[in-house]
Amino acid sequence: MSETVLDVRDLEAGYEPGVPIVRRASITVNKSEIVVVLGPNGAGKSSFIKAIAGLVPITGGTVFLDGKDITAAPAHTMVRLGLAFVPQTENIFPLMSVEDNLKVACGILQRREIPARIDEMYAAFPDLVRQRRTAAGNLSGGQRQMLAVARALVVHPKVLVLDEPSAGLSPKFVSMVFEMLAGIRKSGVTILLVEQNAKAALAIGDRAYVLVEGRDRHEGIASELWNDPVVAELYLGQRPLGAQRTGHAARGGTA
Numbered sequence: 679m680s681e682t683v684l685d686v687r688d689l690e691a692g693y694e695p696g697v698p699i700v701r702r703a704s705i706t707v708n709k710s711e712i713v714v715v716l717g718p719n720g721a722g723k724s725s726f727i728k729a730i731a732g733l734v735p736i737t738g739g740t741v742f743l744d745g746k747d748i749t750a751a752p753a754h755t756m757v758r759l760g761l762a763f764v765p766q767t768e769n770i771f772p773l774m775s776v777e778d779n780l781k782v783a784c785g786i787l788q789r790r791e792i793p794a795r796i797d798e799m800y801a802a803f804p805d806l807v808r809q810r811r812t813a814a815g816n817l818s819g820g821q822r823q824m825l826a827v828a829r830a831l832v833v834h835p836k837v838l839v840l841d842e843p844s845a846g847l848s849p850k851f852v853s854m855v856f857e858m859l860a861g862i863r864k865s866g867v868t869i870l871l872v873e874q875n876a877k878a879a880l881a882i883g884d885r886a887y888v889l890v891e892g893r894d895r896h897e898g899i900a901s902e903l904w905n906d907p908v909v910a911e912l913y914l915g916q917r918p919l920g921a922q923r924t925g926h927a928a929r930g931g932t933a
C-alpha cells in the first residue's frame with residue numbers, strides 16, 4: 679500500500695466571497711510520487727496549489743498533510759509543517775548571492791546543521807557551487823529554478839509543491855528543470871507539480887489530474903494520459919497527432 683502524503687478533498691477556494699475559483703477539487707499525492715496537475719490556462723491550477731499552501735482563502739473542503747489537517751494553517755507555518763511551495767515567479771531573492779539565498783531558506787533548521795545541509799544542496803546541484811557568490815538575479819533561467827528548488831528542499835519537506843517550474847524557460851532549460859525534478863524524486867522526495875507543459879510533465883510524472891474550471895475532471899497514470907482522448911479534447915483541444923510516448927520526452931529535449 680502506498681502511503682498518502684497529501685490528501686486534498688473537495689477543496690473550494692477563491693479570492694472574493696461567493697466567487698469560488700477552485701470548485702471541489704480533490705487529489706492525493708503518495709510518498710515519493712510525482713503528481714502532475716494539468717489544465718487549460720485559467721483553469722485554477724495556480725489558485726488550487728496556492729490554496730493548499732495557505733495563500734488563497736479556502737471556503738470548503740480539507741487538506742491533510744501526513745494525516746494532519748492543515749486546511750486552516752497560515753502560509754508562514756507551511757514549511758514547518760512540511761510543505762514547501764515554489765511559486766511560479768519571485769521564488770528567489772535576485773540581489774542576494776546564491777549562498778545567502780540558501781542560508782535564508784534554512785530558517786527552521788538548527789543553526790549547527792545549516793552548513794552541512796547547504797553543502798548537501800551544493801552536492802545535489804553542482805551548478806550552484808560555482809555560482810555561490812553570484813547574485814541570484816544573474817543566474818540563467820534554469821539555474822534560477824534550480825536555486826528556487828534547492829531553497830525549498832533545504833528544510834527536508836514532506837512534499838515539494840511547484841507552480842510551473844518550466845514557465846518562460848528555453849527548451850534547453852525546460853529539459854534541465856524536468857531532469858532535476860526526476861532526480862529529486864529518485865532521492866525519495868514527494869512532488870506535486872502544476873504544469874502548462876503537459877508532455878514534459880507527463881514524461882516524469884507518475885499520476886496526473888486535469889483541472890477544468892476549478893474541478894478535477896480527469897485522473898490517470900501519467901504515461902497513459904498523453905494519449906488519452908479525454909485529455910486531448912479537454913486540454914490539448916485535439917488528438918495529439920501520432921503521439922508516441924517515449925517516456926523520456928524531457929530528456930530528449932523535445933519539451
Ligand SMILES: Nc1ncnc2c1ncn2[C@@H]1O[C@H](COP(=O)(O)OP(=O)(O)O)[C@@H](O)[C@H]1O
Pocket residue numbers: 693699717718719720721722723724725726
Ligand atoms: N489574485 C487574484 N485575484 C482575483 N482573481 C484571481 C487572482 N488570481 C487568479 N484569479 C482568477 O482565478 C482564475 C484561475 O486563475 P489561475 O489559478 O491563475 O489559473 P491557472 O493557473 O490554471 O492558469 C482566473 O479566472 C483568474 O482571473
Ligand SMILES: [Mg+2]
Pocket residue numbers: 723724725842
Ligand atoms: Mg497558473
